[in-house]
Amino acid sequence: MTRHFLRDDDLSPAEQAEVLALAAELKATRHTAGAPTPLAAHGVPRAVAVLFDKPSTRTRVSFSVGVAELGGYPLVIDAGSSQLGRGEPIEDTTRVLDRQAAAIVWRTFGQDRIEAMAAVSRVPVVNALTDEFHPCQILADLQTVIERKGSLAGRSLTYLGDGANNMAHSYLLGGATAGMHVRIGSPEGFRPDKAVLERAAEIAAQTGGSVAWTADPAAAADGADVLATDTWVSMGQEGEYEARIAPFLPYAVDDAALARAAEDAVVLHCLPAYRGKEIAASVIDGPNSAVWDEAENRLHAQKALLAWLLEKSR
Ligand code: CP
Numbered sequence: 001m002t003r004h005f006l007r008d009d010d011l012s013p014a015e016q017a018e019v020l021a022l023a024a025e026l027k028a029t030r031h032t033a034g035a036p037t038p039l040a041a042h043g044v045p046r047a048v049a050v051l052f053d054k055p056s057t058r059t060r061v062s063f064s065v066g067v068a069e070l071g072g073y074p075l076v077i078d079a080g081s082s083q084l085g086r087g088e089p090i091e092d093t094t095r096v097l098d099r100q101a102a103a104i105v106w107r108t109f110g111q112d113r114i115e116a117m118a119a120v121s122r123v124p125v126v127n128a129l130t131d132e133f134h135p136c137q138i139l140a141d142l143q144t145v146i147e148r149k150g151s152l153a154g155r156s157l158t159y160l161g162d163g164a165n166n167m168a169h170s171y172l173l174g175g176a177t178a179g180m181h182v183r184i185g186s187p188e189g190f191r192p193d194k195a196v197l198e199r200a201a202e203i204a205a206q207t208g209g210s211v212a213w214t215a216d217p218a219a220a221a222d223g224a225d226v227l228a229t230d231t232w233v234s235m236g237q238e239g240e241y242e243a244r245i246a247p248f249l250p251y252a253v254d255d256a257a258l259a260r261a262a263e264d265a266v267v268l269h270c271l272p273a274y275r276g277k278e279i280a281a282s283v284i285d286g287p288n289s290a291v292w293d294e295a296e297n298r299l300h301a302q303k304a305l306l307a308w309l310l311e312k313s314r
């Protein structure tokens with residue numbers, strides 16, 4: 001059966017742990033003679049299609065480098081340079097790609113678009129960010145927390161900012177899957193999607209974690225082991241820029257918020273960051289910040305994910 005990774009809960013708790021363990025192994029053995037090359041079939045490199053309907057730096061680089069390190073080669077295609085961007089049906093594009101590529105990675109708008117692709121694809125489809133979820137980022141974030149804290153289950157992760165965006169939703173699902181206590185602090189008008197919150201609560205009930213939403217940023221940050229944030233203006237929302245700043249000001253990850261968190265709290269931000277808006281320069285550039293490891297871990301986590309999906313889809 002072809003396995004896809006469209007949302008964080010496409011991996012069970014045990015499967016997520018397997019992928020994260022593999023990510024650590026691939027990081028430790030990178031550039032060694034025994035490093036696995038699952039994208040080289042009998043020595044012949046296989047292609048992975050990496051499609052972008054939105055801009056990207058980290059995702060573009062980490063998938064390109066990662067696919068090459070796994071023995072394959074990336075075909076990076078921007079919407080503006082493909083027929084998909086001119087309205088070719090998603091299903092038709094997918095049927096062309098899946099006969100030639102070993103996997104398809106796609107950054108796009110609505111989750112319905114990537115679901116339409118996965119519904120017809122015979123090769124794994126990976127969500128490289130949609131309006132609703134950013135599950136590859138959360139794998140990298142979890143790998144980073146393991147590196148800093150040794151484990152995930154039972155630790156608290158607070159996210160302050162836009163509770164309705166892709167990062168908030170993926171922290172809820174991915175964090176609950178890992179058995180973490182996930183707290184979202186956001187303005188009332190930017191609460192997480194109800195169905196996502198309910199699904200995350202259902203997962204947390206099985207893993208021993210918990211999920212919560214609050215409009216009180218101080219209560220959300222209190223004692224947090226991990227303090228995370230993201231831009232207040234996601235890709236596609238640029239037209240709402242002015243209206244989106246003021247409501248979020250009390251939710252900034254600044255020195256006061258960090259002081260409420262655990263003393264050795266790990267600060268995460270998926271990047272790109274806007275210093276002086278969602279995060280203070282003193283915090284992102286300070287001693288608690290793990291953002292550069294987090295960005296590097298996109299590479300290792302996604303290599304592990306691709307290798308795992310290919311193995312399970314054989
Ligand atoms: N964090 C992240 O996905 O970054 P890019 O938009 O640069 O890919």
Ligand code: NVA
Nearest residue numbers: 165230234235270271
């Ligand atoms: N929420 C942000 C994440 C960027 C990696 C966005 O969608 O633009």
